[in-house]
Amino acid sequence: MTTPPIVELYGVTKSFGAFTVLNDIDLKIADGEILTLLGPSGCGKTTLMRIVAGFEQSTHGRVLLRGVDVSNQPPERRPVNMVFQRYALFPHLDVFDNVAFGLRLKKKSKSEIKKTVTHMLELVQLGEYANRWITELSGGQAQRVALARALVNEPSVLLLDEPLAALDLKIRHHMLAELKRIHVETGTTFIYVTHDQDEATILSDRIVLMNKGAIEQIGTPEEMYARPQSLFCAKFLGETNILSGSVISAEGDTTYVDIGAGAAKVAMNGVPVGSQVSLAVRPEAIRLDKVREVAGKENFNFVDGVIQDVVFMGSRVVYNIRTPINLIKYQETRPVHGISLERGDEVRASWAADAAVLLTH
Amino acid sequence: MTDVKDLLPFGTANILNNDVLSRRSFMGSALALGAGAALGSFTGFSPAKAAVGGDLKIMAWEGFTLENELKAWREKNGVQVDAAIISTQDDVHSKFIGGGAVRLDLAEYSQGFERFYVDELKIVKPIDIAKVPNFTPENIQPQFYQAPTWYFEGEYHAIPWVWGLNALVYNPKMTKPIKSYKDLLAPEMKGKLTFCDDTIATWPMIARLAGFGPKFPNLTKDEMKTAFEGLGPYRDQCRVFASSNGDTISLFASGEIAACFSVWSGTPVETAKRGVETVYAVPEEGAVMWCDAWFMPKTSVNTDTAHAFMNQAISPEVQAAVCKAVTGGSVNKHAPALMDADTKALFNYADLPEVFRKSPLQGQPPRTSDKYATYDEWTQAWADFKSSF
Amino acid sequence: MAADAVDRKKIVGAALAAPTFLFLLVFFLIPTGLLFVYSFWLAKSFALIPALSLDNYTRALSSWGFYALTLSGLKNGFWTAAFSVVLSFPAAYYIVYRTRGNLLFYIILVSWFSSYLVRIYAWRVILGSNGLINTTLIQLGLISQPLEILLFSPFATILTLVHIMLPFTLLLLVSSLRDVKAEYIEAAKDLGASQFEVFRKVILPMSYKGLVGAFMFTFVLAAGDYVTPQFLGGRDGMTTGIMISNQFRSSGNWPFGAAMAFLLLATFLVVYFLFVQLLNLLKLAPGRRFHD
Incomplete structure (x- = not known):
């Protein structure tokens, strides 16, 4: 990072008795980025976020905000605000007063509050809703009020705890776009928590993939998708075909793996011969041919099989191919002139040597 | 005076009744012990004539039902006594106000209620004194015999039996x-x-x-x-x-x-x-002084047994037993001789006229009056006094 | 069919509510109505005379004693409710937000299982001239004469009433605080509220109904209680309740008693109204806007 990180976590561990939720987490978050903590439930992402917010105290480790150690500071003193999963909007106050809550605590003047709150409501496109009561709002509107209420305090970091979980799919996508727009307009650092990899992929500058209290991998969405470093990561983000086997030989930049239906060539190195490995191939990286051709070109690996089902998913089509070693998924965008392959067709699935990722764990 | 028929009935059941701890109901536990021992065989009393037996419905203060004292008599004469307990005097006359009067063979009242019961509510049957042979000037203290509280207009309206x-x-x-x-x-x-x-x-x-x-x-x-x-x-x-x-x-x-x-x-x-x-x-x-008396309500049916019961109540042995049980005084002259020392020492039986002079038997304020302070007015004044106003 | 389903739901709902409603109707609403009618009647010698008269009401309202005793009762009610709410609030807060499980809750509720009269006599024994507190203080040499003020005084009345009401108030407060979920408190803290500000700006307004309910229930129960003041309040500790009960018991004047009872009811309603207005004034009630 070129500018100093806005949030730093060193050795953050959280245990409840014998049960460890977070294990020695180190993380640096850049100023102004959208960082997503992604993972299945129970992985510790929410706990980690709550530690940053101050609602939980880590058993070991430190939290720094703008270089200041805030590990022992209560949440009300930290320059951090949170959008809660179920919004937690105060039912006894209307929209305006909810948003103004934090400003009133800072004893800002009435005119300043009015100006700031009105502006923030415009920002989240709820300008006309200032006098509504919370019970009169729809899910999406409530979410935006929660966002406004947090952002109006100009926090150093905005934490979002699965904010879209309670919304419909269409609204969710709309809100993601809104969030991105608001992020650009305010420039606030976002820490986003979710278990939904689509949200993470669409929204984030960087993703922190977590599993069982530890960080599996950190990277941009594209890095995480194209170059997963573990089976868990490969399987969590998007669909993958996993072929297991063992390393036969390695030459220079190339490794040969016995996948049970012949040898596969992978453009990676560094894995000792004889190790058990997995090959991860994305469905869209596969090429499907009806006619059995010999894989003449050097970089092509292949497996032969029979199409088991054809799944039409609107803009794309997914084929499940039964092969002697595994069930392979192939995916393409919907052919405009009609789907040519059908169930029962004998096909050859092939992929390039650099289209697969070699994973040791 | 308003005709009784115009008045509507209502009971006076007491839910949180301070009288639970009153003198009257205090006897309850004490009675179960003690009293039985004072019985023995009955001697020297004139048996009641005519048919005695059957069931007898009575109402009395707790401790005054003679449950233990008359056990042998009941068995001998085949009498079943069904006793209801009075907690305040209103419990008795509430049974008669308005329609649907309940059968009651015998009940008690304390002094002050005689005019109310006899003249106003008219619920008292006169007593056939011949059927209560123990009630004679030889047996009964003169202050109680034919005292105006129970004997007036030539009739015996009630039989006094325990005082204090x-x-x-x-x-x-x-x-x-x-x-x-x-x-x-x-x-x-x-x-x-x-x-x-x-x-x-x-x-x-x-x-x-x-x-x-x-x-x-x-x-x-x-x-x-x-x-x-x-x-x-x-x-x-x-x-x-x-x-x-x-x-x-x-x-x-x-x-x-x-x-x-x-x-x-x-x-x-x-x-x-x-x-x-x-x-x-x-x-x-x-x-x-207070004094309780037995009277026969107008709905009394088994009057012979009622008379016999009253006669028993004023017999010396029963008097001695019940006075010990309720810490009271007897109306029968011969009873003190049968009492134990503590019960006899309760009152100065040697000089009863003096006791009466210093502690006369007085009634209760009238229910209605233009000249005198009524019972309601006394109650109000007493309540105001307690609240100091 | 949808219409049938809706109707059936209504019928089932009504059937479930019916027994309780009927019970209240027969044993509460109707008798209360009857008593109200009685309050306009007259009585003589333990019997009722139907009439349409305001005599009972004027008699009560022109009795200085009635006002004084009612004031005494209201004072008992107010102090008992105030102390009960103030004392049980921290306990309720602790039970709802700081513990899992209900152990402390049950412990406090257990004190409720003792008989009402036993409690009164127990406090007499503890507070009396030869009671626990006085003998201990004398033995320790802190005082030479027993403290008379402990018993047969407003102090004894309020102490005992609070002791009796506290579990009840606690129950109501816990119930209403449970509605203020932890995430609202976290949200307030996140926005910069200190502990006190969380209490004043979030917890109080959100548990407002429960708070008012707890206060008012305790108030009415304590203000109407006449047995505790009679036994522990001493010579000047009487309340209106005893006047009313006397009318029903020894005087046999039900109409007068009923009139006083309804006057007392009216007084409580007025107090409730004033209390709500006060809370509004202090900006503690929900549903207000703080902006223009």
């Missing part, structure tokens, strides 16, 4: 002996006096202190007012008002009070059980 005193009770260890009510106003007594909420015990003494003693229960409205005003200094000596006899006993036992203005004379027996000695005094102003 309500008097000034004090703790001799906390104060010097009390010779007069004025002793209660001494500075040492400040905060140590109480009034018990028993109006039968208290009102006559209030009248007496104001000098209207013989006039009670018929004081004019002004006289009553004066009497209560005169009580002011006594009120200042109080820290608390006892809500019942039981409460008074409890206050003595815990040492919170040194004296009670006027309360049941059996109180010392009870405080002694709790290890605190108290005595009842009859100071120069005197004390108040």
